[in-house]
Amino acid sequence: MYLQKLQLSNFRNYENQFYEFSEGLNCIVGKNGSGKTNLLDAVYFLSLCKSSIHSQDALSIKFDEDFAQIEGRFGEELITCSMQRGGKKSFFYDKVPYEKLSEHIGKYPVVLIAPDDTDLIRDGSETRRKLFDGILSQIDAEYLKLYLSYNKSLDQRNSLLKQFAEHNYFDEDLVRIYSDQLLATGKKIFELRNNFVTQFLPLFKKHYDELSDNREMVEINYNSEWADENFEEIFLKSIGNDLAAQRTTKGIHKDDYEFWMEGKPVKKFGSQGQRKAFIMAIRMAQFDILTQIKGFKPILLLDDIFDKLDEKRIKKLVEMIDSKVFGQVFLTDARPKRTKELLKGIDVRFLEIG
Numbered sequence: 001m002y003l004q005k006l007q008l009s010n011f012r013n014y015e016n017q018f019y020e021f022s023e024g025l026n027c028i029v030g031k032n033g034s035g036k037t038n039l040l041d042a043v044y045f046l047s048l049c050k051s052s053i054h055s056q057d058a059l060s061i062k063f064d065e066d067f068a069q070i071e072g073r074f075g076e077e078l079i080t081c082s083m084q085r086g087g088k089k090s091f092f093y094d095k096v097p098y099e100k101l102s103e104h105i106g107k108y109p110v111v112l113i114a115p116d117d118t119d120l121i122r123d124g125s126e127t128r129r130k131l132f133d134g135i136l137s138q139i140d141a142e143y144l145k146l147y148l149s150y151n152k153s154l155d156q157r158n159s160l161l162k163q164f165a166e167h168n169y170f171d172e173d174l175v176r177i178y179s180d181q182l183l184a185t186g187k188k189i190f191e192l193r194n195n196f197v198t199q200f201l202p203l204f205k206k207h208y209d210e211l212s213d214n215r216e217m218v219e220i221n222y223n224s225e226w227a228d229e230n231f232e233e234i235f236l237k238s239i240g241n242d243l244a245a246q247r248t249t250k251g252i253h254k255d256d257y258e259f260w261m262e263g264k265p266v267k268k269f270g271s272q273g274q275r276k277a278f279i280m281a282i283r284m285a286q287f288d289i290l291t292q293i294k295g296f297k298p299i300l301l302l303d304d305i306f307d308k309l310d311e312k313r314i315k316k317l318v319e320m321i322d323s324k325v326f327g328q329v330f331l332t333d334a335r336p337k338r339t340k341e342l343l344k345g346i347d348v349r350f351l352e353i354g
């Protein structure tokens, strides 16, 4: 499975461009601001039905235009995404619209390694939940369904709590409907997240050891209130706090994945290099787990990676590319001369843009 052709129409700074890619390494070079990241994001969009950069789809439509389209050919399969300013986006498989975007997610998996990835360490728990939810959603369609259903019930319960506060009343039976939904889906999500971390951890540690020459002991601890066997009771009893806060204060939407190094939080004590290695190892493990479960290699998107990694890690990455550890790879760099130097002797298709 690889992306052979891509047609962009009014997508960000692209008006009407067509690209053909190689099955192996594709290197996108061009000046700063020429659209290299936008091109990678178009591939990401085709896979995950959303941008890795913007949460609002309208920001991906070319300025002063009302409509954008990304069309990608994966072998015999044609995937089209169209977006209308002020309207909904639609995805098509061989010109037939998907009823739900969730039917598409996971079919063409991607792994993105981007420069500001270390936000995953610095930011709050939501960023890390999003990371692992993203991986789990590509792996397991059932997880994605549960996750969407949980979020819907959560929104409904939260707006009910707000209404109670605004109108100064309380309907216990009504709130219980949503509480039961959250408890049922939350429990399953907790179990799937827990199992996932158990599978993911050895892959992650192996990659971290390789990247750092076994220098530090690293851990990812999945931390959830659901680990308490009395959680259902605790959840129901917290209705007083929920009413006061006008939102659901307990549940899997509060989970965190804590990153540890030598028994200390990476967030506080990890050096820049250690953080980058930590994130790189997470991404490599994401690649491995997707490969294992899907039975084929995901597309790897490497944005500006040569600028961000030290010489030793670049060398290691280039060795991995050369020894065909990955399948199709898209790599961006603003310095074509350096890229050509680093990739000397490797079979690569260069695409000069801008």
Ligand SMILES: Nc1ncnc2c1ncn2[C@@H]1O[C@H](COP(=O)(O)OP(=O)(O)OP(=O)(O)O)[C@@H](O)[C@H]1O
Binding pocket: 011, 012, 013, 014, 030, 031, 032, 033, 034, 035, 036, 037, 038, 039, 059, 060, 061, 062, 063, 304, 334
């Ligand atoms: N909706 C849009 N319509 C038109 N142009 C856009 C839109 N969104 C972003 N751009 C333009 O895209 C360009 C940025 O593209 P991108 O981030 O892909 O560049 P890049 O080649 O990766 O740059 P760098 O090497 O600095 O990372 C900017 O010039 C920006 O103005």
